[in-house]
Amino acid sequence: MSRVAYVNGTYQPHGQATVHVEDRGFQFADGVYEVWSVFDGRLADFDGHLTRLHRSLDELRIPIPMTRQAMERVLKETVRRNRVNEGLVYLQVTRGTARRDHPFPAEGTPPSVVVTARSMPLSKGNASAEKGVAVVTHPDIRWGRCDIKTVGLLPNVLAKQAAKEMGAAEAWMVDEMGLVTEGSSTNAWIVDENGKLRTRDTQSNILRGITRAAVMKLIEAEGLELDERAFSVEEVKRAREAFYTSATGFIMPAVSIDGARIGDGKPGPIATKLRTLYLDQARDEAI
Ligand code: PMP
Numbered sequence: 001m002s003r004v005a006y007v008n009g010t011y012q013p014h015g016q017a018t019v020h021v022e023d024r025g026f027q028f029a030d031g032v033y034e035v036w037s038v039f040d041g042r043l044a045d046f047d048g049h050l051t052r053l054h055r056s057l058d059e060l061r062i063p064i065p066m067t068r069q070a071m072e073r074v075l076k077e078t079v080r081r082n083r084v085n086e087g088l089v090y091l092q093v094t095r096g097t098a099r100r101d102h103p104f105p106a107e108g109t110p111p112s113v114v115v116t117a118r119s120m121p122l123s124k125g126n127a128s129a130e131k132g133v134a135v136v137t138h139p140d141i142r143w144g145r146c147d148i149k150t151v152g153l154l155p156n157v158l159a160k161q162a163a164k165e166m167g168a169a170e171a172w173m174v175d176e177m178g179l180v181t182e183g184s185s186t187n188a189w190i191v192d193e194n195g196k197l198r199t200r201d202t203q204s205n206i207l208r209g210i211t212r213a214a215v216m217k218l219i220e221a222e223g224l225e226l227d228e229r230a231f232s233v234e235e236v237k238r239a240r241e242a243f244y245t246s247a248t249g250f251i252m253p254a255v256s257i258d259g260a261r262i263g264d265g266k267p268g269p270i271a272t273k274l275r276t277l278y279l280d281q282a283r284d285e286a287i
Helices: 024-028 048-059 068-081 121-129 152-167 212-222 231-239 268-286
Strands: 005-006 010-013 031-039 087-094 112-119 133-139 172-173 179-185 185-191 197-199 243-247 250-257
Touching: 005 068, 024 087, 024 185, 031 048, 031 197, 048 068, 048 087, 048 212, 068 087, 068 112, 112 185, 121 250, 121 268, 133 152, 152 172, 152 185, 172 185, 172 231, 172 250, 212 243, 212 250, 212 268, 231 250, 243 268, 250 268
Parallel strands: 133 172, 133 250
Antiparallel strands: 005 010, 005 112, 031 087, 087 112, 172 179, 179 185, 185 197, 185 243, 243 250
């Protein structure tokens, strides 16, 4: 089946879909993005991701390119035209096209908007979640505004590639104090040696994960204890469980870090339960 991409107002065959060479996303990574997971052809946590998109755009003073209704229509139409039942839809907004020059272009330059969608069967993620995955550590060399979801992802790309080359599924980035910040494209969690759930607070330099926020609500509803506080690599090694969260991977149990076994080396009961609860809820609430 041929894929379709939305580019600045039109749906184009994916293979021929292009943006201008002087698009500021291409020239300067001057743009932001969002990713929604798709369940039964519907978008999970539409509002959560849209709210974060607006915040990212506001922080960078890129105009909001279209109304909420128009955005919902374009995302759903892209999902429909690509016949995605289980998968993801990706949206990118850049500061638009203008002669290459560092300062912002003239007021009124329209932002560029690109939307793509692709299938990703749930069964594949479920198989990884049943076994658990390996993570490796990597220095966090990113800029100081990782709370903005920009397309400037080179440090994340290098970290993920390093993980892949070591046979791991994810890289957990570590700051200069030896504390885990987050994964290259996920938020990091442990169940510490005292049985408390831990994830780094968002005052710090990490992305405010939408899945992270949803999992926090589930933790509260389940009456589990959460300590929103950074943890060290040593604490991960002593933890009972570890896992990471994202809109596309949901809750993924990590069973080793830098080759050292975490807990009993199997997905833990809390991560496994949270994954089931999260998937049920995301599917129920998708629009
Ligand atoms: N941290 C980073 C660096 C990410 O790129 C992502 C995924 N976009 C996340 C965390 C997880 O965020 P979310 O749950 O909103 O997908």
